[in-house]
Amino acid sequence: MSLECGVFHTRYESDMGLRRWPAERIRLAVFAVFVLVFPFVAGPYWLDLANQVAIATVGAIGLNILVGYTGQISLGQGAFMAIGAYSAGLLTLNLGLPWGVSIALACVFTSVAGTFFGLPSLRLKGLYLAIATLAAQEIVEWAMTHWTAVTGGTEAIVLPAPSLFGVRLNTTFNFYWFGVAMAAGTALFAANLFRTRMGRAFVAVRDQDIAASVIGVNLFRTKLLAFATSSFFVGLAGAMIAYYRTIITWERFTLDTSIVYLAMIIVGGLGSIRGSFFGAALITLLPALITNAGRALQETAPMVAGLLPYAQQAVFGIVIILFLIFEPKGLSKLWGNVKDYFHVWPFAYRRG
Amino acid sequence: MGAILELKDLSLRFGGVTALAELAMEVRRGELLALIGPNGAGKTSVINCVSGLYRPQAGTVTLIDGDGARHSLNRLPPHRIAALGVARTFQNIELFKHMTVLENLMLGRHVHMKGGVLSGGIYLGRQRRREIEHRTHVERVVDFLNLEPLRSAEVGNLAYGNQRLVELGRALSLDPSLLLLDEPTAGMNAEEKESMARFILDVHEEWGVTVVVVDHDIDVIMDISDRVVVLDFGRKIAEGPPDRVRRDPAVIDAYLGHARTGP
Numbered sequence A: 001m002s003l004e005c006g007v008f009h010t011r012y013e014s015d016m017g018l019r020r021w022p023a024e025r026i027r028l029a030v031f032a033v034f035v036l037v038f039p040f041v042a043g044p045y046w047l048d049l050a051n052q053v054a055i056a057t058v059g060a061i062g063l064n065i066l067v068g069y070t071g072q073i074s075l076g077q078g079a080f081m082a083i084g085a086y087s088a089g090l091l092t093l094n095l096g097l098p099w100g101v102s103i104a105l106a107c108v109f110t111s112v113a114g115t116f117f118g119l120p121s122l123r124l125k126g127l128y129l130a131i132a133t134l135a136a137q138e139i140v141e142w143a144m145t146h147w148t149a150v151t152g153g154t155e156a157i158v159l160p161a162p163s164l165f166g167v168r169l170n171t172t173f174n175f176y177w178f179g180v181a182m183a184a185g186t187a188l189f190a191a192n193l194f195r196t197r198m199g200r201a202f203v204a205v206r207d208q209d210i211a212a213s214v215i216g217v218n219l220f221r222t223k224l225l226a227f228a229t230s231s232f233f234v235g236l237a238g239a240m241i242a243y244y245r246t247i248i249t250w251e252r253f254t255l256d257t258s259i260v261y262l263a264m265i266i267v268g269g270l271g272s273i274r275g276s277f278f279g280a281a282l283i284t285l286l287p288a289l290i291t292n293a294g295r296a297l298q299e300t301a302p303m304v305a306g307l308l309p310y311a312q313q314a315v316f317g318i319v320i321i322l323f324l325i326f327e328p329k330g331l332s333k334l335w336g337n338v339k340d341y342f343h344v345w346p347f348a349y350r351r352g
Numbered sequence B: 001m002g003a004i005l006e007l008k009d010l011s012l013r014f015g016g017v018t019a020l021a022e023l024a025m026e027v028r029r030g031e032l033l034a035l036i037g038p039n040g041a042g043k044t045s046v047i048n049c050v051s052g053l054y055r056p057q058a059g060t061v062t063l064i065d066g067d068g069a070r071h072s073l074n075r076l077p078p079h080r081i082a083a084l085g086v087a088r089t090f091q092n093i094e095l096f097k098h099m100t101v102l103e104n105l106m107l108g109r110h111v112h113m114k115g116g117v118l119s120g121g122i123y124l125g126r127q128r129r130r131e132i133e134h135r136t137h138v139e140r141v142v143d144f145l146n147l148e149p150l151r152s153a154e155v156g157n158l159a160y161g162n163q164r165l166v167e168l169g170r171a172l173s174l175d176p177s178l179l180l181l182d183e184p185t186a187g188m189n190a191e192e193k194e195s196m197a198r199f200i201l202d203v204h205e206e207w208g209v210t211v212v213v214v215d216h217d218i219d220v221i222m223d224i225s226d227r228v229v230v231l232d233f234g235r236k237i238a239e240g241p242p243d244r245v246r247r248d249p250a251v252i253d254a255y256l257g258h259a260r261t262g263p
Helices: A022-041 A042-068 A077-096 A099-122 A125-145 A172-193 A198-206 A209-214 A219-245 A255-268 A275-300 A302-326 A330-343 B043-051 B078-083 B101-108 B117-122 B126-144 B160-173 B189-204 B219-223 B242-247 B249-256
Strands: B003-014 B017-028 B032-036 B058-064 B071-072 B086-088 B178-182 B210-213 B227-232 B235-240
Touching: A022 A042, A042 A077, A042 A172, A042 A198, A042 A219, A042 A255, A042 A275, A077 A099, A077 A125, A077 A219, A077 A255, A099 A125, A099 A219, A125 A255, A172 A198, A172 A219, A172 A275, A172 B117, A198 A209, A198 B003, A198 B101, A198 B117, A198 B126, A209 A219, A209 B078, A219 B117, A255 A275, A255 A302, A255 A330, A255 B235, A275 A302, A275 A330, A330 B071, A330 B189, B003 B043, B003 B210, B017 B043, B017 B058, B017 B210, B017 B227, B017 B235, B032 B043, B032 B219, B043 B078, B043 B086, B043 B178, B043 B210, B078 B086, B086 B160, B101 B126, B101 B160, B117 B126, B126 B160, B126 B219, B160 B178, B160 B189, B189 B210, B189 B219, B219 B242, B227 B249, B235 B242, B235 B249
Parallel strands: B032 B210, B032 B227, B086 B178, B178 B210
Antiparallel strands: B003 B017, B003 B058, B058 B071, B227 B235
16 A cells, blocks of 8 residues: 555554545545445345345455465355355244344354365365365255255245344345445454454465464464354355345355356455455346346347347356456456556556 | 574485484574575575474474573474564565565564454454554564665565565564574675675674574675584584684585595
8 A cells, every 4th residue: 555645644543544545535435325325216126236246245255355365265155155044044944043143153153164164275275275175065065955854955945034123124125234234344344354463364374374384373273264254254145145035045055156256356356355345246247237238239239139148158257357367456456546547647657 | 601592413304315414503592693504505404494394304403492491393383483482584585475564574473462353353442452562563673674665565566675674574573582594695786785784783783682694605694693503415514603614624625625636
């Protein structure tokens, strides 16, 4: 982070703040106003998409903690979301726990499961670890579809609608506030984490694990903690899906989900919280945008409109490839470039 | 002065290659010891054995702390050795290159700090107090190494000489009682070498840290060290004050080769 003219921090509190310059605070305020006003102007279709973005943001931040910040590649995102969703649902259905308690327990439960599946990370790195987490994905998928006594197998599980003080939560409008609160809470927690001791240790393990151990970071503990922290939020995202849809099906948590989430954090920016949000938003909204483009072109260019639904998967792939080639640091870096440009506008020189 | 580190009969082999052969040496508390020798003599292996990255097949590594308690380092993992106050730098700079200078230095405080995921995520209150407390420690190092303008620069973007300084700073932030420097002047030009040599002297004299410097740049190291240990093929071939070691025939042989006699 580069310095801003005319702002002098004279206390460590302000120098270590998350928003250190007036411009940053103004941007945050503008965004907050947008978030507050949005549900009152948007229709249910866009509101539903916003809810999906909120859930994906929580999941993407969770995955980014592990992959982007700690450098442990995971293909088990779908599995951990499944554990969150199923345990949140089943705790309520079988034990009659209130939905809030179920979600909290589901997060803890996913965290424990994530730590267990993170054990191979102590010996394996990179692609080898990715394959080990793929095993977790396969095991959980198999359990979802075959462990009929607990998960109901391939049948969908239907949950009672969650309500808070008599207000039904799973309408698009009401869930919006819950989703935004969770996403904001997750983002704040993660941002705080990475400006303090344990978060720094996570990043140190990613950048140079040997140097990290020599400076006093316990690699064993730190990697497992990263898995635990990451899975906690991934589990939260899973539990949120369960209570938003009030229906749990295994198809939502396949390897495809793991790949889509990896795409989110790659497109958004590895090791970046705002990148997690950008990526979650783009990947969630992309199919919707393509569909809408198709509708808009129906009249003028029916040929193109007819082809667009088929192109959806291809566009998804192309977006990822384009990002890897032209901006491997993702949307987060693009946003940084825009900020830098306007920072010195109208002068052309770039800050170092 | 008593010893701070004792190596006894240390043997380290990689397959058929002997890196260290029954090496015995000690580091005295408060001294600036130079560890020199030709390429492949086993200098870095000694440092790696002390910091826990290599496990010697035989022999002992013992650290004696300020109270006289003896800690066997042989079986300790690197992070426990760091917690005992042993810090090091690497021959090929090993910094956390996507982090800022400050964050790198703060990692040097890791063993002295408290705070886990939860208190970090909540931040306000307890963890913020801890961060500030340790930030003041780190600022001493920043001030000492003149890193003020680079505080919030990403380390990977820094010039080579500055990266070396940051690595020294990270080790210093740990408040080490024993500092191991693996070729701190490698790849530097004459001015940078001189500046680094002055920093090492200051660390030794002002901060009172026991320092072991590994290098093959004999000129710099002979100027600053109190005592020199010379290794060759994993054995100690000479030991003593710089002047005497410089004239030692075994050392001259090791560096320049034997004079051949006969046809």
